[in-house]
Amino acid sequence: MRKVWDLIGGVHPPENKHQSVQSCIGTLPLPEKLIIPLNQHIGAPPKLLVAEGDSVLKGQVLAEPNGMVSAGIHAPTSGIISEISAHSIPHPSGMAARCITLVPDGHDRWADIKGVENYREHSPEELLDVIRQAGIVGLGGGGFPTAVKLGTQQSISTLIINSSECEPYITADDMLIREHAKDIVEGIKILSFILGEPEEILIGIEDNKPEAYEALEPYLQDTNIELVEFTTRYPSGGEKQLIQILTGKEVPNGGLPADIGIVCQNIGTTYAVQRAIQQGEPLISRVTTVTGNACETNKNYLVLIGTPISHLLEHSGFDQSKCPRLIMGGPMMGFTLEDLNIPVIKTTNCILAPTGEELPTPPPAQPCIRCGMCAEACPASLLPQQLFWHAQSHNYEHLEAHNLFDCIECGACSYVCPSNIPLVQYYRAAKGEIRKLSLEKINSDRARERFEFQKTRKEKEEAGKAVKREARKKAAEQARAKKANNPSGNTETSPADDIIKAAMARAEAQKASPQEQRAKLERGIVRAESHLESVQKRLNTLEQDATEKQREQALAALEDAQLRLKDAQQKLADLTLPSDTNVSNTEKTVMEKSQASPREALEKKIATLKERIVITLKKIAEADDESLKTALQNGLEKQQTKLKDTEQQLAETPAQTNESTTTPETENAAAAAIARAQAKAADQASMSDEDKLKATVESLQNRLIKAQEKLASAESEGSEHIDAFRSGVEKLQAKLTAAEAQLAQETQ
Amino acid sequence: MYDIIAQYPLSAALVALTGLSVVFGAVLGYAAIKFKVEGDPIVEQIDKLLPQTQCGQCGYPGCRPYAEAIANGDTINKCPPGGQTTINAIADLLDVEAPSLDEEHGEESDVKTVAYIREDECIGCTKCIQACPVDAILGAAKLMHTVIVSECTGCDLCVEPCPVDCIDMLPVAKGPGDWKWDMPATTEEQIKNLHSHDIIATDQNNNDNGKQDGGNAS
Numbered sequence: 001m002r003k004v005w006d007l008i009g010g011v012h013p014p015e016n017k018h019q020s021v022q023s024c025i026g027t028l029p030l031p032e033k034l035i036i037p038l039n040q041h042i043g044a045p046p047k048l049l050v051a052e053g054d055s056v057l058k059g060q061v062l063a064e065p066n067g068m069v070s071a072g073i074h075a076p077t078s079g080i081i082s083e084i085s086a087h088s089i090p091h092p093s094g095m096a097a098r099c100i101t102l103v104p105d106g107h108d109r110w111a112d113i114k115g116v117e118n119y120r121e122h123s124p125e126e127l128l129d130v131i132r133q134a135g136i137v138g139l140g141g142g143g144f145p146t147a148v149k150l151g152t153q154q155s156i157s158t159l160i161i162n163s164s165e166c167e168p169y170i171t172a173d174d175m176l177i178r179e180h181a182k183d184i185v186e187g188i189k190i191l192s193f194i195l196g197e198p199e200e201i202l203i204g205i206e207d208n209k210p211e212a213y214e215a216l217e218p219y220l221q222d223t224n225i226e227l228v229e230f231t232t233r234y235p236s237g238g239e240k241q242l243i244q245i246l247t248g249k250e251v252p253n254g255g256l257p258a259d260i261g262i263v264c265q266n267i268g269t270t271y272a273v274q275r276a277i278q279q280g281e282p283l284i285s286r287v288t289t290v291t292g293n294a295c296e297t298n299k300n301y302l303v304l305i306g307t308p309i310s311h312l313l314e315h316s317g318f319d320q321s322k323c324p325r326l327i328m329g330g331p332m333m334g335f336t337l338e339d340l341n342i343p344v345i346k347t348t349n350c351i352l353a354p355t356g357e358e359l360p361t362p363p364p365a366q367p368c369i370r371c372g373m374c375a376e377a378c379p380a381s382l383l384p385q386q387l388f389w390h391a392q393s394h395n396y397e398h399l400e401a402h403n404l405f406d407c408i409e410c411g412a413c414s415y416v417c418p419s420n421i422p423l424v425q426y427y428r429a430a431k432g433e434i435r436k437l438s439l440e441k442i443n444s445d446r447a448r449e450r451f452e453f454q455k456t457r458k459e460k461e462e463a464g465k466a467v468k469r470e471a472r473k474k475a476a477e478q479a480r481a482k483k484a485n486n487p488s489g490n491t492e493t494s495p496a497d498d499i500i501k502a503a504m505a506r507a508e509a510q511k512a513s514p515q516e517q518r519a520k521l522e523r524g525i526v527r528a529e530s531h532l533e534s535v536q537k538r539l540n541t542l543e544q545d546a547t548e549k550q551r552e553q554a555l556a557a558l559e560d561a562q563l564r565l566k567d568a569q570q571k572l573a574d575l576t577l578p579s580d581t582n583v584s585n586t587e588k589t590v591m592e593k594s595q596a597s598p599r600e601a602l603e604k605k606i607a608t609l610k611e612r613i614v615i616t617l618k619k620i621a622e623a624d625d626e627s628l629k630t631a632l633q634n635g636l637e638k639q640q641t642k643l644k645d646t647e648q649q650l651a652e653t654p655a656q657t658n659e660s661t662t663t664p665e666t667e668n669a670a671a672a673a674i675a676r677a678q679a680k681a682a683d684q685a686s687m688s689d690e691d692k693l694k695a696t697v698e699s700l701q702n703r704l705i706k707a708q709e710k711l712a713s714a715e716s717e718g719s720e721h722i723d724a725f726r727s728g729v730e731k732l733q734a735k736l737t738a739a740e741a742q743l744a745q746e747t748q
Numbered sequence: 749m750y751d752i753i754a755q756y757p758l759s760a761a762l763v764a765l766t767g768l769s770v771v772f773g774a775v776l777g778y779a780a781i782k783f784k785v786e787g788d789p790i791v792e793q794i795d796k797l798l799p800q801t802q803c804g805q806c807g808y809p810g811c812r813p814y815a816e817a818i819a820n821g822d823t824i825n826k827c828p829p830g831g832q833t834t835i836n837a838i839a840d841l842l843d844v845e846a847p848s849l850d851e852e853h854g855e856e857s858d859v860k861t862v863a864y865i866r867e868d869e870c871i872g873c874t875k876c877i878q879a880c881p882v883d884a885i886l887g888a889a890k891l892m893h894t895v896i897v898s899e900c901t902g903c904d905l906c907v908e909p910c911p912v913d914c915i916d917m918l919p920v921a922k923g924p925g926d927w928k929w930d931m932p933a934t935t936e937e938q939i940k941n942l943h944s945h946d947i948i949a950t951d952q953n954n955n956d957n958g959k960q961d962g963g964n965a966s
Contacts, residue, residue, distance in 0.1 A: 089924065091924045091927070092927075092929065093924050093927035095922075095923065095924045095927060097923060097924055365932070391931070392934075422932045425929060425930075425931075425932045426931065426932060428928075428929035429928065429929040429930055429931040429932070430931075431928075431929075432927075432928025432929050433928065435928070436928060440799075443800075443901075444798075444799055444800035445800070446899070447800040447801065447802065447882050447899070447901045448795070448800045448811070448812075450882040450883055450884075450899065451800065451802045451810055451811070451812075451881050451882050452812075453883075454881065454882065454883050455810075
């Protein structure tokens with residue numbers, strides 16, 4: 001005999017089970033219509049597969065599971081879908097929900113269904129899918145999809161079958177065991193197989209069902225299934241309570257039985273699983289107890305899901321005048337039905353029609369006298385009194401601190417309360433309120449987040465716009481300043497500045513990171529080395545039959561190449577120094593170079609020349625004597641030609657220095673670019689269009705001459721770059737002709 | 749050491765006090781920097797209690813600005829969406845008397861609403877999109893707009909800007925899933941609902957006009 005733990009708390013209300021176990025499970029004629037609610041389980045509503053007017057066969061899928069926690073529904077008989085609309089459903093709220101109305105055709109024709117021949121040859125996943133497709137949910141009252149519960153990822157050591165059926169009046173499981181014990185045991189074996197053969201399989205049964213015990217016992221020989229009987233006490237059938245009674249283990253707060261390696265299934269569910277796996281029959285009917293003194297016959301029926309309660313009661317000799325309230329479920333946890341047309345659903349285990357004397361309306365609640373009987377009765381070891389105070393004062397924080405959500409709403413506390421306080425109703429209301437508040441909190445947090453996000457986004461947009469506006473404003477101001485300065489002759493500054501800026505930006509962009517510079521320098525060294533090699537080779541080949549001049553040239557080239565290589569190596573060594581000193585070093589060299597170059601002198605000269613031109617222009621403007629004016633203009637022309645000459649010289653200087661520099665060097669390039677830009681700007685500032693053109697023509701001519709010279713020398717030397725030189729000369733010539741043509745046009 | 753202290757008690761005390769003040773000053777200064785609280789914590793707390801509809805009925809552009817205003821001394825009864833519950837919660841937080849809702853800013857409504865755009869009438873002007881404080885309206889210029897119901901706070905700020913008046917505020921549909929049990933009637937309410945013959949003689953009011961009208965207990 002197995003050790004059985006005691007139920008904590010609990011009550012023992014009058015059982016009233018004998019009335020409905022006098023006759024076997026009955027069947028009912030087909031009702032006029034079946035009303036099948038879409039959502040009969042906990043989880044997502046299933047996806048509808050039929051439309052109004054469709055004719056369906058018995059067992060045909062009406063809606064398939066939609067999502068992980070969901071269950072399908074099936075046609076309980078063959079017939080026509082007459083309506084899919086909102087209809088009142090069995091729910092304490094008495095609210096309406098979407099239902100399929102099926103008008104039976106009376107033939108009760110089965111769809112093509114087929115069971116699994118030998119379930120042991122299939123994988124648990126396949127069997128779980130069959131269970132899922134069959135729409136099986138926990139038939140004890142929870143309505144949680146069975147496939148989800150069985151598909152737990154935790155390893156299960158104990159499977160508990162709940163046939164406690166502790167609530168008074170209800171005998172549906174009792175009668176089912178008596179009549180289908182063999183199939184039930186078969187179903188338990190299937191569950192055990194799916195769960196990977198747990199070590200323990202326990203059937204928990206109260207000692208008020210000796211017939212059921214006897215019916216089960218013969219089928220449990222030679223199996224590892226243990227039938228455990230314990231004292232009748234409400235609410236021993238609660239999942240957590242049954243686990244506590246059978247194993248002594250407690251399900252952690254907020255956890256699931258699977259967390260401690262236990263799965264608990266109602267015995268009706270095991271029968272449904274057996275039907276689904278071995279016969280292929282989906283869940284389309286269940287055993288429901290119809291009892292109470294307001295009914296003439298009290299018995300259990302195998303009821304099709306969707307049968308209106310009125311149909312059940314009609315065949316049980318129900319007298320409405322004797323029954324002040326009709327209850328779905330038991331007297332402890334059931335709820336009152338307002339409408340007789342609501343259907344039986346998968347979780348409907350009892351329709352209770354008591355007379356007024358049998359189950360009197362509770363008298364008005366009296367103040368709590370703090371007797372503490374509720375705390376003694378509570379099977380979850382809570383403090384019902386404290387919960388009651390806090391629920392009354394809507395003190396939700398304290399309620400949660402007192403573990404309100406561990407309350408299973410069994411009603412034991414209300415049952416024992418001498419003041420008739422409807423305690424459970426307080427807890428249910430408080431739970432609903434807390435759930436609503438937490439949902440609102442989530443929503444408001446999300447709204448806040450979205451609001452803040454929108455705010456920051458708008459601020460960002462605004463800031464971006466402001467920056468653009470500022471930039472536009474500045475540009476406009478500059479343009480205005482330029483316009484204002486133009487007549488006074490200060491033109492050289494602003495466009496020159498612009499061009500200088502652009503050049504500086506380009507130089508900045510060119511300035512590479514130290515790594516890149518290094519890589520570049522290394523490449524330069526390699527190049528210089530190869531060049532040196534080739535020069536040496538040439539020198540060697542020349543040695544036999546070469547003129548003196550050629551040899552000299554070759555030697556010079558060799559020296560040049562050696563110098564280049566040295567220079568590049570020196571630069572690389574510089575670079576390997578810490579970066580900051582490196583930067584300052586390069587800066588210094590640039591400075592020195594610029595100081596050493598003749599450019600400065602030239603620039604100074606240009607600046608003084610310009611000043612003089614300006615002064616002369618002023619003088620011309622002021623002069624009133626004709627002869628003085630011509631003299632001044634002559635002077636001016638001379639000054640301008642001088643200026644042009646110096647500028648020409650200046651323009652040529654960077655080119656020459658560039659030629660003399662041997663390795664590619666970014667800083668130098670930058671400085672040169674700046675210088676070029678400055679020179680160009682200075683030129684442009686002081687010249688008219690015609691002058692500019694002339695200058696370009698001149699410079700082009702100069703460049704052409706130089707290029708031709710180079711070409712000639714390359715031809716005489718037999719250089720490999722002859723083609724490049726030639727094409728350069730051609731291009732220059734083309735440019736020159738174009739510039740000349742333009743100049744001709746201008747002068748006309 | 750002791751001799752020196754005994755010799756110059758005043759100076760010693762001064763030195764000790766100065767030393768202490770320097771040490772504690774340093775500690776406090778460090779703590780002030782290290783444990784500096786960003787923003788105003790009371791504003792955060794008030795903001796948490798507000799319903800975040802961002803409707804602006806309080807006269808501020810959103811819930812947070814109103815929370816800031818409350819922290820700066822504004823009255824706490826300007827939030828119709830939050831209603832008396834929110835007022836009570838804020839009063840509780842600030843430890844002040846809870847006033848009743850200022851009807852000037854709107855009435856409290858039990859029914860939660862969401863915006864609904866009659867899509868065939870929408871001309872795609874994007875005015876409602878700009879008005880929505882929580883980006884719950886979807887659409888583009890000259891294309892039909894629609895409301896993301898799950899994100900809509902029901903602030904009805906989008907209704908007014910609509911040039912073709914195609915936005916309705918519809919109550920949120922309630923199903924059995926949203927239903928919750930009601931609190932049982934309090935003892936006083938139960939007694940009020942009782943018929944006079946259910947009450948013992950001493951409970952009866954003198955001016956009770958219920959004259960044995962029979963019937964059942966409620």
